[in-house]
Amino acid sequence: MEQVTEKKDTYTPKEISATRRIIGDRGEYFLRSVEGETMANISACYQCERCTNACPVSIYMNINPHQVIRYVQLGWREELLRSTTIWVCLSCEMCTTYCPNDVDVAKTVNHLRNMAFRSTVPPAEKVLAVFHETFVKELQRFGRVNEFWLVGSLNSHPDVLKEKIKTGALKEELFLGLELLKKGKLKLIPHRSKEMKKIRDICLKETRGTI
Amino acid sequence: MNLAFYPGCSLEGMANDYARSIIAVFEKLDVGLVEIDDWTCCGATAAHSLSDAMSVVLPAKNLAAAEKMGLDIVSPCANCFNRLTYSRKMLSKNIYDVPWNVTGKSKVHDMTRFLAQPDMISQIKDNVLMPLKGLNLVSYYGCQMVRPPRITGFTDYENPRTMDHIAEALGANALDWSYKATCCGASIGLGRRDIQLTLSARLIQKARQTGAEAIIVSCPLCQANLDMVQTEKGSQKVPIFYFTELMRLAFEGKACSIKNFRMHLTDPGPLLRKKALID
Ligand code: SF4
Ligand code: SF4
Numbered sequence: 001m002e003q004v005t006e007k008k009d010t011y012t013p014k015e016i017s018a019t020r021r022i023i024g025d026r027g028e029y030f031l032r033s034v035e036g037e038t039m040a041n042i043s044a045c046y047q048c049e050r051c052t053n054a055c056p057v058s059i060y061m062n063i064n065p066h067q068v069i070r071y072v073q074l075g076w077r078e079e080l081l082r083s084t085t086i087w088v089c090l091s092c093e094m095c096t097t098y099c100p101n102d103v104d105v106a107k108t109v110n111h112l113r114n115m116a117f118r119s120t121v122p123p124a125e126k127v128l129a130v131f132h133e134t135f136v137k138e139l140q141r142f143g144r145v146n147e148f149w150l151v152g153s154l155n156s157h158p159d160v161l162k163e164k165i166k167t168g169a170l171k172e173e174l175f176l177g178l179e180l181l182k183k184g185k186l187k188l189i190p191h192r193s194k195e196m197k198k199i200r201d202i203c204l205k206e207t208r209g210t211i
Numbered sequence: 212m213n214l215a216f217y218p219g220c221s222l223e224g225m226a227n228d229y230a231r232s233i234i235a236v237f238e239k240l241d242v243g244l245v246e247i248d249d250w251t252c253c254g255a256t257a258a259h260s261l262s263d264a265m266s267v268v269l270p271a272k273n274l275a276a277a278e279k280m281g282l283d284i285v286s287p288c289a290n291c292f293n294r295l296t297y298s299r300k301m302l303s304k305n306i307y308d309v310p311w312n313v314t315g316k317s318k319v320h321d322m323t324r325f326l327a328q329p330d331m332i333s334q335i336k337d338n339v340l341m342p343l344k345g346l347n348l349v350s351y352y353g354c355q356m357v358r359p360p361r362i363t364g365f366t367d368y369e370n371p372r373t374m375d376h377i378a379e380a381l382g383a384n385a386l387d388w389s390y391k392a393t394c395c396g397a398s399i400g401l402g403r404r405d406i407q408l409t410l411s412a413r414l415i416q417k418a419r420q421t422g423a424e425a426i427i428v429s430c431p432l433c434q435a436n437l438d439m440v441q442t443e444k445g446s447q448k449v450p451i452f453y454f455t456e457l458m459r460l461a462f463e464g465k466a467c468s469i470k471n472f473r474m475h476l477t478d479p480g481p482l483l484r485k486k487a488l489i490d
Contacts, residue, residue: 056393056394056396056410057394057396057399057406057410060403060406087402088399088403088406090354090394090396090398090399091256091259091260091354091398092354092358092394093354093358093359094354094358094394096358096359097358097359097360097368104359106359107263110259110260110263111263113260114260114261114262114263117260117261117262125402125403127401127402127403128399128402128403131257131401131402132256132257132260132261133257133261135255135256135257135258136254136257136258136261136265139252139254139257139258139269143251143252144220144223144250144251144252145220145252145255146220146223146224147220147221147224147225148224151401154401169404176439176442179442179476180225183473183474183476184227184473184474185224185225185227185474186224186225187223187224187227190223191223193249193251194249195249195251195272198272198310198311199251199269199272201310202265202268202269202310203265205308206261206262206264206265206268207261207262207265211261
């Protein structure tokens with residue numbers, strides 16, 4: 001099936017019919033499954049863009065929040081999972097709070113992020129994806145998350161390390177870490193919970209063992 | 212009256228000064244804090260990014276523990292408060308597979324809102340030894356404490372006032388500004404520092420334009436973020452206080468040593484000395 005993904009001023013009849021086909025079959029199914037799992041009221045959106053205007057980071061996204069809702073209605077799953085939007089989103093809940101139609105935009109974006117973790121689509125923001133995974137890995141280690149261990153194991157991930165050396169962020173972080181250590185803000189030996197088994201089981205089940 | 216205290220991971224590490232000030236403040240108030248034994252992480256921003264269900268089930272351990280103690284939970288961290296409240300609400304649907312038994316009888320309180328109740332405010336006023344006269348500050352709430360309103364229960368989510376009431380009870384001037392609940396970008400800092408810096412620099416600039424000499428916060432992540440971005444060269448310094456630190460200062464007066472503020476990266480010493488609040 002031919003897909004129309006780039007924005008253009010005019011479309012050929014062939015492209016239009018391709019788009020219609022997508023709306024017709026895939027769209028319905030995808031919309032219903034996302035709406036069913038999130039209860040996010042996605043069909044009610046009338047594209048007023050209030051969510052995008054409220055979003056503090058929409059300029060860093062390639063698909064704006066109101067477009068995310070439209071894309072879900074159209075069933076454009078791959079575009080959504082490949083977007084920077086789902087990683088850049090801060091879960092600040094501005095979009096949901098200000099939507100006049102009670103569309104839970106933040107929950108929809110988060111649901112797509114959950115889907116992206118389970119899909120084979122590579123994340124558009126590698127470091128952010130690794131950060132979330134590392135956090136949960138650390139959670140499974142002690143039951144509590146310790147900042148020192150968290151940043152340590154994040155930065156020892158090969159992709160992150162490469163990226164941070166390239167941008168010079170690593171050097172900055174090392175200096176900052178030293179400053180924090182001097183101020184007594186870092187706890188080096190974390191507490192370990194007594195119910196680690198149950199916590200690991202929850203994480204294993206919910207992440208399908210992907211991390 | 213007792214409350215089950217859920218400190219959260221930050222209060223063990225980066226925000227251990229917040230934890231100390233909370234304990235010092237509650238000693239003076241008529242409320243006991245009992246730390247939940249063997250509490251575990253609520254999942255923060257990462258668990259729900261990976262799986263929404265995981266973010267519902269993980270906090271259940273703490274909810275169950277508080278129910279066993281027969282106490283309501285109070286959480287000083289905005290993010291923990293949000294996650295625990297969300298979990299408690301979703302668990303009532305009974306569609307999750309949870310290894311702990313949660314009935315929902317323990318409520319979850321956000322610390323600022325608990326302390327801003329009229330009877331707590333009058334207790335705070337009774338305890339003030341040294342009013343913080345002439346200290347102009349703005350309060351910053353961030354996202355997780357107030358939004359989404361149907362989870363957090365804040366009806367004034369556009370203009371929350373809980374910390375303003377507390378600051379006024381301490382004798383400080385709480386100024387009005389428009390950025391009380393605008394995101395500071397802390398959660399994205401480890402991956403996209405450019406976004407974090409843009410969002411937090413704007414907040415600090417707006418606070419200064421409002422005429423604030425300090426910002427009070429209740430979220431450890433917001434504090435760390437706003438405090439740390441000011442180590443960047445060229446930015447003007449605005450100390451970022453936890454609201455309980457100022458409560459402690461007002462309660463203890465001159466007995467409160469500058470050492471209590473030593474963990475701040477943006478040194479509040481000059482400001483407090485200028486206002487003659489500390490020796
Ligand atoms: S604010 Fe609501 S109705 Fe408006 S575009 Fe966004 S999701 Fe659609
Ligand atoms: S939750 Fe995400 S999409 Fe919604 S306003 Fe915040 S950053 Fe934007």
